[in-house]
Amino acid sequence: GAKIMDAFKVIGPVLQRGTADKVLTQGLVGQILLKATGTHLGEANDQVFEAKGLDEFIPTARQLLEKHGERVLYPTDVAVDADGRRIMNADDLPVSAPIMDLGPQTIELYCGEIADAGTVFMNGPALSASSAGAIRFRRPSASACTTALTSCPPPVGG
Numbered sequence: 001g002a003k004i005m006d007a008f009k010v011i012g013p014v015l016q017r018g019t020a021d022k023v024l025t026q027g028l029v030g031q032i033l034l035k036a037t038g039t040h041l042g043e044a045n046d047q048v049f050e051a052k053g054l055d056e057f058i059p060t061a062r063q064l065l066e067k068h069g070e071r072v073l074y075p076t077d078v079a080v081d082a083d084g085r086r087i088m089n090a091d092d093l094p095v096s097a098p099i100m101d102l103g104p105q106t107i108e109l110y111c112g113e114i115a116d117a118g119t120v121f122m123n124g125p126a127l128s129a130s131s132a133g134a135i136r137f138r139r140p141s142a143s144a145c146t147t148a149l150t151s152c153p154p155p156v157g158g
Helices: 002-016 027-036 043-052 054-071 104-116 142-148
Strands: 077-080 086-089 099-102
Touching: 002 027, 002 054, 027 043, 027 054, 043 054, 077 104, 099 104
Parallel strands: none
Antiparallel strands: 077 086, 077 099
């Protein structure tokens, strides 16, 4: 919960001040933003939200989306742990299986955003469940995009 709170404390101000042109989200922050749009994620994911008390961040996420609109990006598709692996478009949610990662459409979108960026700041490890071995999709993670791209300066981590 504390890391999630920190993320939401940072996103608004960096967009408001113009420190960031866009914020790309993944993991639980991305899922909170999806829920803030009215997307139902599914029972397994709801259980995670309940256990971690994450629903309290949905109003803040909704305000960020209302204020900053297309400058806050969140998953358009997700990888779920259903029979080894499965990709789902965010519009096709809910899903009974847990969301484990960004889907390839979101990765491609994010890689394009990173390639067009003048400076890239990353918060925390972008090691995804798929690259950690839980699900393997044979595609790069968002962090792999940042290190593979030579058209933007090296990422700065936090």
